[in-house]
Amino acid sequence: MASVPPAAVEALATAERVTVLTGAGVSAESGIPTFRDGPDGPDGPDGLWARYDPAELATPEAFARDPGLVWRWYEWRRDLVSRARPNPAHRALADLERYCPSLILITQNVDALHQAAGSRAPLQLHGNIHRNRCSREGMLIEPDAADTRVPPACPHCGARLRPDVVWFGEPLRSEVLDAAVEAARTADVFIAAGTSSLVHPAAGLAEQAGANGATIIEINPNVTPLTGRAHYVLAARAASALAALVQALSETGGG
Ligand code: OAD
Numbered sequence: 001m002a003s004v005p006p007a008a009v010e011a012l013a014t015a016e017r018v019t020v021l022t023g024a025g026v027s028a029e030s031g032i033p034t035f036r037d038g039p040d041g042p043d044g045p046d047g048l049w050a051r052y053d054p055a056e057l058a059t060p061e062a063f064a065r066d067p068g069l070v071w072r073w074y075e076w077r078r079d080l081v082s083r084a085r086p087n088p089a090h091r092a093l094a095d096l097e098r099y100c101p102s103l104i105l106i107t108q109n110v111d112a113l114h115q116a117a118g119s120r121a122p123l124q125l126h127g128n129i130h131r132n133r134c135s136r137e138g139m140l141i142e143p144d145a146a147d148t149r150v151p152p153a154c155p156h157c158g159a160r161l162r163p164d165v166v167w168f169g170e171p172l173r174s175e176v177l178d179a180a181v182e183a184a185r186t187a188d189v190f191i192a193a194g195t196s197s198l199v200h201p202a203a204g205l206a207e208q209a210g211a212n213g214a215t216i217i218e219i220n221p222n223v224t225p226l227t228g229r230a231h232y233v234l235a236a237r238a239a240s241a242l243a244a245l246v247q248a249l250s251e252t253g254g255g
Helices: 006-014 023-027 060-065 067-082 088-099 113-117 173-184 203-212 238-252
Strands: 018-020 104-107 129-132 161-165 190-195 215-219 232-234
Touching: 006 215, 006 238, 018 088, 018 173, 018 203, 023 088, 023 238, 060 067, 060 104, 067 129, 067 161, 088 113, 088 238, 104 173, 173 203, 190 203, 190 238, 203 215, 215 238, 232 238
Parallel strands: 018 104, 018 190, 190 215, 215 232
Antiparallel strands: 129 161
């Protein structure tokens, strides 16, 4: 297990409000590729965006241009995610909720592995890849196996269905973003785990927490734009670092 600075554990043990932001690195050890920087270094070829162009696959323009291509890419990812199981990082965060009942978990991940591990109600900033919605009216639509079109169509208005995820250039759902900003601003401790801290507005949350006096703990084997501003940096993989943090917290008897 990773080693944890005792002062970071102390900050967590005495915090009234804890906010955690997770990114793709937290699901990496479940076998889901990150978008940037695999665990083996920033120059490693692991990130999805080193192999695929986000402009071709994860923008409204790409969907308008070639809906079948975008749909099939999301089907591939959905299949990958459906076979993945929560790893010790997801489980440690679910455990952390028991020590810190005020904990608010914010995730950029669309894989729903936090819920699978037992986290109560993560704020899914970038949506949920398991759901589809109408591209015209936005309502969530249950899958219909009889509709084999690529992509399938909305049963109400006939518009194309799209995955319920946020694409580049799209706004986040305001109620989810507002809740995340509030959780960041009121946190005593803010943990950023497995995120490159490059994509806004999620990347700004740690900054807002820090500006309001929160202790910032970063968990990432690689350096990010947040690293220099974090009070504590656990330069390790999320599974071992989060398990160590929760273990150390349990030994203080607190949270
Ligand atoms: P990224 O793929 O940008 O960054 C993943 C981060 O996880 C990197 O900083 C890695 O160093 C780190 N990492 C890799 N393996 C790790 C491990 N085992 N434990 C801990 N950290 C590890 O993922 P996000 O920051 O989540 O958005 O990316 C933000 C958004 O950019 C995503 O939600 C997605 C993407 O484009 C959209 O699709 C809109």
